[in-house]
Amino acid sequence: METKKLTLKVFRFNSDTDYLPRYMTYEMEVSNGEVVLDILNRIKWEIDGSFSYRRSCRHGICGSCSIKVNGKAVLSCKENVFDLVKIFGEELILEPQDKSRAIKDMVIDKSNFWTKYDAIKPYLIAKIDENPKSENIVSKEDAEKLEEADYCIECGNCFYACPAVGVNEDYLGPASLVKAYRFNADVRDEAKIERLEITNKLGFGIWDCVKCYECAEVCPKEINPIDKITKLHNQTFEEEMAEDNVATRHAVGFKNSIKKHGILDEGELVKYSEGLFGTLKHMPEAIAMFRKGKIVLPWNMPKSKNLDEIQKLIKSSSTSEFKGK
């Protein structure tokens, strides 16, 4: 069995008694089979019984044990310590998911996560026969439409790692949008439009995702929330609910550019999304990009050699039309 001596810098804070948090340093011999939760347990059982953290199942099911290690969101009962040492070295910093919401040590007030979650009606809404004569069986094909969205354990890793949540406290965040997709994709559900009305709101819903893919990186269930957010974009266009605004014009402008050239024309995309006045604001970046060869003058824009094929694909799959157009 391989072991390593690690230095652990651990966030400690008690909101009842402390004005500011502090970091305690513990040295610990850790073996290659141990996960982060083993370390948390050993701090509590071997060093300081007052150390607090959440855990329950130890099997990656209850979603309660998430923390951050050197800034990386991890589900502590699944994350092997040696894998983290490979990335960060032998000094690990253990912190709660969101330090500004710490109640005690690793335990945070997760109410902002649950409020957002609740907002999208995360349950099946349907008129049901309360005394059915047989089971209401969902076919395998229909069940597959939920994709992995059904595997979410509400750990909050994606929510507390999302930069859009960090700057906009109204943004619903990836976990609740995954759940909105999960129920919208359920053939028994009848509240898709109701949920899309919620997720379609600017400043609040799907159009505020900045597509950084951080949520996909940190999800322990490999759900890929950004993919579900993109599917909600599609549902919004399919239901002809997309308002004409800068975010939706960005999506439509992207399609228009690919349809015209087979490749993305960044300059045209900005002009379409933000208008002429908005484009002027971006002139310094545009000049820097032009100098580096990232954008070209409109009349020099090349076309893909497979443009015909690309246009056929767009025709058969595109849903990006605005409401009432």
Ligand code: SF4
């Ligand atoms: S891709 Fe969107 S939802 Fe995911 S972390 Fe980035 S901004 Fe948040």
Ligand code: SF4
């Ligand atoms: S989508 Fe993944 S990271 Fe986000 S709450 Fe669900 S399981 Fe956790």
Ligand code: FES
């Ligand atoms: S203890 Fe339940 S998911 Fe980690």
